[in-house]
Amino acid sequence: MLLTLLAAAGLALLRVRNLFAVVMLAGIYSLLSAGLFTVMDAVDVAFTEAAVGAGISTVLFLGALALCGHHESKPGHTPLLPLIVVLVTGGLLVWGTMDMPGFGDPANPVHHHVADHYIEESYPEIGIPNVVTSVLASYRGYDTMGETTVVFAAAVGVMILLAGRLGRRPQPEGKGDGG
Amino acid sequence: MREEVIVRVGAKVLAPFIITFGLYVHFHGDYSPGGGFQAGVILAAAIALLALVYGLDAVQKVVTPRFVRACAALGVIIFAGVGVVTMVLGHNYLGYNALAHDPRHGQHYGILGVELGVLVTVFGVMVTVFYLFAGRRGRTQ
Numbered sequence: 001m002l003l004t005l006l007a008a009a010g011l012a013l014l015r016v017r018n019l020f021a022v023v024m025l026a027g028i029y030s031l032l033s034a035g036l037f038t039v040m041d042a043v044d045v046a047f048t049e050a051a052v053g054a055g056i057s058t059v060l061f062l063g064a065l066a067l068c069g070h071h072e073s074k075p076g077h078t079p080l081l082p083l084i085v086v087l088v089t090g091g092l093l094v095w096g097t098m099d100m101p102g103f104g105d106p107a108n109p110v111h112h113h114v115a116d117h118y119i120e121e122s123y124p125e126i127g128i129p130n131v132v133t134s135v136l137a138s139y140r141g142y143d144t145m146g147e148t149t150v151v152f153a154a155a156v157g158v159m160i161l162l163a164g165r166l167g168r169r170p171q172p173e174g175k176g177d178g179g
Numbered sequence: 180m181r182e183e184v185i186v187r188v189g190a191k192v193l194a195p196f197i198i199t200f201g202l203y204v205h206f207h208g209d210y211s212p213g214g215g216f217q218a219g220v221i222l223a224a225a226i227a228l229l230a231l232v233y234g235l236d237a238v239q240k241v242v243t244p245r246f247v248r249a250c251a252a253l254g255v256i257i258f259a260g261v262g263v264v265t266m267v268l269g270h271n272y273l274g275y276n277a278l279a280h281d282p283r284h285g286q287h288y289g290i291l292g293v294e295l296g297v298l299v300t301v302f303g304v305m306v307t308v309f310y311l312f313a314g315r316r317g318r319t320q
Contacts, residue, residue: 043212047204051220056305059227063312127283128209128290136214137290141273144293145258148300152255155304159248162311 002039006032017072023061030054044132114139190232197225205298209287215294219301226306235313247306254300261292 009029016022030053037046101108118135126134136144205218230238262273270277275289 044214044217047212047217048220051217051224055224056220056227056309059224059231060309060312063309067312067315125283126286126290128287130209130211132212133208133214133290133294134286137293138275138286141262141275141289141293144297145255145262145273148255148258148297151304152251152300155251155307158308158311162315 002032002036006036017074018070019065019068019072020070022072023058023065026061027054027058030057186232190228194225194229197228198222201225205294206291208294209290215297216301219298220305222298222302223305223309227309230309230313235310239310242306244307244310247303247310250299250303251307252300252303254296254298254303256296257299258293258296261289261296265289 006029009025009032013022013025013029016025030049034046034050034054037043037049118131118139122131122134123129126138128134201218201221204213204221205215208214208218226238226242261275265274265277266272268277273289273293275286276282278285278288278292
């Protein structure tokens with residue numbers, strides 16, 4: 001049911017040319033994904049998806065819309081070549097999944113490398129009930145620090161791109177290079 | 180939107196609850212879904228809500244762009260600082276067992292510390308990006 005709604009939202013996203021509707025549909029898409037993650041018991045992921053995808057991203061998209069207008073111009077080329085590329089790539093990816101072990105099989109290698117240790121020893125070693133947090137912040141602390149740094153670096157990038165003219169006077173309309 | 184009484188009052192009532200919820204998500208991340216990342220986004224959403232309703236200038240007087248930029252950097256320093264502290268105490272980098280006599284307490288403090296770093300960075304980054312987008316003038320204006 002959720003997957004059907006997700007597919008419907010995705011198709012609608014492709015068809016609509018009004019960017020305001022696109023932003024709203026993207027928010028709905030994120031919220032549906034969050035519901036899907038909840039159904040699959042990945043509550044932490046669902047939480048993040050709802051907060052970031054449906055919440056902050058929508059606001060940021062709206063901010064971008066205020067800058068660039070509400071209508072998408074018609075594409076200047078036929079979608080035939082991109083369609084072929086997408087179909088071939090998708091086909092290859094599906095073909096690649098044929099070798100994968102069965103979905104949800106408890107004997108899968110992925111469940112027996114470090115996952116056993118995390119699930120069985122997390123409470124005695126770390127002492128907190130939420131295994132996701134103990135993996136994220138303790139067992140995989142280096143990764144999380146890298147992620148934090150990446151988030152910070154992204155902000156620096158946005159600052160360089162958008163705030164480069166903070167110190168200067170705004171250029172007269174039409175003379176600027178559009179940046 | 181600035182003249183709508185219902186929206187203004189609604190935002191004013193909701194904002195403290197959103198901020199409290201964000202802090203709950205952060206400090207309860209050990210026991211329930213959530214943690215620094217989600218909490219930072221929720222706090223940033225509260226700021227964004229206030230800015231949308233009351234205008235960017237009013238919010239930037241309270242939460243200045245300088246402050247949120249500093250937050251973004253400070254969080255990374257907190258995270259990395261926890262690692263340096265554990266090294267000074269004679270353990271591995273980010274080896275939280277060093278932080279208390281009982282390793283489990285040490286782990287607890289360490290996780291709270293690094294999650295605080297994540298919270299501060301994510302909050303700072305999200306609000307900074309929001310300010311930058313919302314503060315620009317469109318070409319049509």
